[in-house]
Amino acid sequence: MNTSDTLKNLSAGTFDDILSEIYGAEAVHDNQKERYINAVKRYEELFNPSVSSDIGIFSAPGRTEIGGNHTDHQHGQVLAGAINLDAIAVTSRCEGYVHLFSEGYGMLDIDISSLEPVSGEDSTAALIRGVIAGMKNAGYIAGGFSGYITSDVLSGSGLSSSAAFESLIGVIISGLYNNGQVDSVQIAKIGQFSENNYMGKPCGLMDQTASSVGCLCYIDFKDPENPVIEKIDFDLKDAGYTLCITDTRGSHANLTEDYAAIPGEMKAAARVFGKEFLRDVSSEEIYAGINRIKEAAGDRAALRAIHFTEETKRAEAEADALKRGDFSEFLRIFKRSADSSYKYLQNVYTCGDTSHQNVSVGIAVSEKVFETPSTDPAEQKGVVRVHGGGFAGTIQAFVRNDAVSEYCTAMNDLFGDGACHILNIRRPGAIQVI
Numbered sequence: 001m002n003t004s005d006t007l008k009n010l011s012a013g014t015f016d017d018i019l020s021e022i023y024g025a026e027a028v029h030d031n032q033k034e035r036y037i038n039a040v041k042r043y044e045e046l047f048n049p050s051v052s053s054d055i056g057i058f059s060a061p062g063r064t065e066i067g068g069n070h071t072d073h074q075h076g077q078v079l080a081g082a083i084n085l086d087a088i089a090v091t092s093r094c095e096g097y098v099h100l101f102s103e104g105y106g107m108l109d110i111d112i113s114s115l116e117p118v119s120g121e122d123s124t125a126a127l128i129r130g131v132i133a134g135m136k137n138a139g140y141i142a143g144g145f146s147g148y149i150t151s152d153v154l155s156g157s158g159l160s161s162s163a164a165f166e167s168l169i170g171v172i173i174s175g176l177y178n179n180g181q182v183d184s185v186q187i188a189k190i191g192q193f194s195e196n197n198y199m200g201k202p203c204g205l206m207d208q209t210a211s212s213v214g215c216l217c218y219i220d221f222k223d224p225e226n227p228v229i230e231k232i233d234f235d236l237k238d239a240g241y242t243l244c245i246t247d248t249r250g251s252h253a254n255l256t257e258d259y260a261a262i263p264g265e266m267k268a269a270a271r272v273f274g275k276e277f278l279r280d281v282s283s284e285e286i287y288a289g290i291n292r293i294k295e296a297a298g299d300r301a302a303l304r305a306i307h308f309t310e311e312t313k314r315a316e317a318e319a320d321a322l323k324r325g326d327f328s329e330f331l332r333i334f335k336r337s338a339d340s341s342y343k344y345l346q347n348v349y350t351c352g353d354t355s356h357q358n359v360s361v362g363i364a365v366s367e368k369v370f371e372t373p374s375t376d377p378a379e380q381k382g383v384v385r386v387h388g389g390g391f392a393g394t395i396q397a398f399v400r401n402d403a404v405s406e407y408c409t410a411m412n413d414l415f416g417d418g419a420c421h422i423l424n425i426r427r428p429g430a431i432q433v434i
Contacts (some may be wrong), residue, residue, distance in 0.1 A: 003055055003090075005045050007434060010037050015434060022059060023084060023426050024159035036088065046101050053092050056175050060168035061086040062153035062161060063210035064245065064423065065388055066397065067221075067334065068315035068407040069341045070359035072204030073263045074270070076312035079232075079319050080210035084424040085365030087151035087164045088433070093176050094106070094144040098128055103150040112144050117198050127162070129196025131169040138190060141177040162199075163207035166191030167430040170212065175352045175432040182427055185227065188212040202263060214429025218319035222279055232322050236425065240325040241382075241398045246366075246411040246420045248358035258350045258391050261429035262304060268297035269305035290298075294303035299313030300346060307344035311337060331398060335377040338363075347390030359386050362395045362414065366423040369403070369410050382407060404417075 001009070006215055008014060010033060019036070036057065039181045043055065061082040068078030098110040103125065110125050114131035114132045118126065135142035147167070153161040155345045170187035172178050188208035195201050195208075205227065213229060220228040236243060266278050272292050286293070286309050292300040314337050321330040342348050342363070348359040366384035381403040387396035399407045404422070411420035 001055065001434070002053055003040050003049055003390055004142075005184040006057070007037060007040050008053060009434075010040070011268035014300075018433055019196045022086075022426065022431070022433065024424070027084070027225060027414075032281075033034050039090050039150055042101075042103075042150075042238050045144050046107075046148055047092075047099070049092060055084065055090055055092045056172070056432055057090050057434040058085045058168055058175060058431065059088045059433050060171060060211055061214065062164045062242070063207055064425075065205075065206065065210075065215075066396075067311075067318040067337055069311055069337060069386070070266075070304075070345055070347065070389075071312045071315065072206035072219075073202070073306055074204075074266050074308055074312075075078065075224055075277045076308060077315040078206045078216050078219070078221045078308040079216070079223075079315045080206055081216040081433075082210055082427075084212040084426045085151075085421075086148055086426070087153055087161070087168045089147045089168055089172060091145045091147035091172050091176065092167075095282050096315045098132075099144075099209035100124075100128065101148050103148075105400070108143075123199055124165070126198040127166055127194050128169055130198030130289045131166055131190055131197075132173065134193040135170070135182070136194075138186060138215050140173070140182055141171050143177055145172060145176055147172065160354050162195065162201075163191060163211045164171045166194055167211040171430040171432060177424045180432055183239045184212045184214075185209065185229065187430060189225075202260060204263075210429075214431075215427050216322070216425050218316065220316075221431055230319070233321060234322045234325075234425075236398075240401050241327070242401055242404045243380075243423045243425070244397045244399050244404065244407060244420055245387060245423055246362055246395050246397070246415065247393060248393065249419065250356060251341050252392050254352070255350060255391050258352070259346075259389055262345070262347065265297055265301035267306050267310055269301045272296050278305060278308045281309075281310070281334075283313075301364055303344040303346065307340050309331045311340055311345075314333075314340075321335075330372045331377045331383050334398065335383050335384065338383065341386050341390065348386050350391045358392060359395055359414070360388065362411070365410055365414055366397055366407070367409050370397075370399075 008149045023032045062085045066079045101107045109337045153164045183416035191208035192205045215231040218230045286305050318333045370381040372380045381400035384397040387394040406419040
């Protein structure tokens with residue numbers, strides 16, 4: 001379908017059902033249809049396509065990590081979900097090159113005649129090259145494209161805009177060249193391959209899986225080549241709570257070593273027991289071998305090993321509680337997870353910059369807002385934790401519906417207007433919309 005016909009059909013409501021499935025009927029009427037129409041018009045302005053040129057429109061969501069903080073890279077278990085913020089792309093095939101305009105970033109022209117990593121290449125170009133290389137390595141057809149991308153996934157917010165971008169490129173290649181037949185888990189693996197090998201970031205597979213697969217998912221990475229994925233049908237509205245993400249607006253600059261130290265120290269702890277990953281070390285071994293870990297890798301590595309062995313079990317327990325519809329028990333486990341990230345994983349602030357502890361301050365103020373006479377998390381106004389990789393970025397809270405206005409006001413007063421965002425879990429993952 002060319003751009004003219006696509007615009008006519010969007011305006012006529014032909015695609016309202018698929019847009020409603022992705023964003024909800026209310027969001028379609030409020031802004032999503034207009035967003036798609038504007039994206040197609042921008043594509044026309046940028047690329048002046050011929051009448052005979054078919055286009056495809058694709059979407060990939062950001063993600064929220066709910067349980068299993070920093071366990072995926074150790075083959076652990078996580079609970080994560082796709083969210084109602086996404087990146088969308090209007091695209092068409094283009095042989096030999098990728099011509100991509102990202103709103104807010106400008107045009108990239110990438111020669112893909114070679115798919116080897118390019119030293120010093122722009123990170124966006126590197127990720128695209130890596131995804132195309134990963135597709136070819138996996139035996140799929142892969143080629144270039146012209147495209148316009150716009151995204152409302154907050155960059156640097158812990159909602160994984162990079163995974164959304166990788167999943168988006170993956171589903172574009174799947175749709176344009178492979179009739180949409182590339183499996184969503186395969187797209188996630190290719191996104192991780194690109195980030196690991198073309199961007200040099202040693203990430204796990206959770207972000208890409210949550211974005212590519214969609215919904216609320218329990219994921220077991222014991223065999224990372226074949227992760228066990230279980231979608232959980234749970235409606236937060238029925239529980240009387242709202243998911244809030246607050247951007248604490250701290251800087252991610254100079255945090256690479258902090259992020260890399262977490263998997264590095266966990267692996268160092270695993271090597272004490274002759275293993276590469278902590279998933280292969282039992283909880284009993286870790287506690288019995290604490291002194292050995294301390295001697296070989298240091299005290300923080302021992303604490304992070306303790307965090308892993310308990311956190312991976314908590315992710316499974318959280319998933320079980322949600323499947324049973326026991327949200328009170330979920331909140332109690334969520335609180336234990338939050339405390340473990342703060343005390344044992346220690347990813348709430350960086351030791352290299354103690355004068356900036358935005359996440360810590362955000363948690364402190366949140367807990368004051370949520371305070372009630374009861375110490376039971378399920379009887380307070382909400383529960384809060386560090387979100388994602390940590391050290392800067394965002395905090396995540398499940399807030400009782402009657403306290404949402406009070407909470408958002410407190411967070412916006414603390415970090416500035418627009419810092420607090422109300423999110424929903426999105427059912428579809430990375431998808432060809434049109």
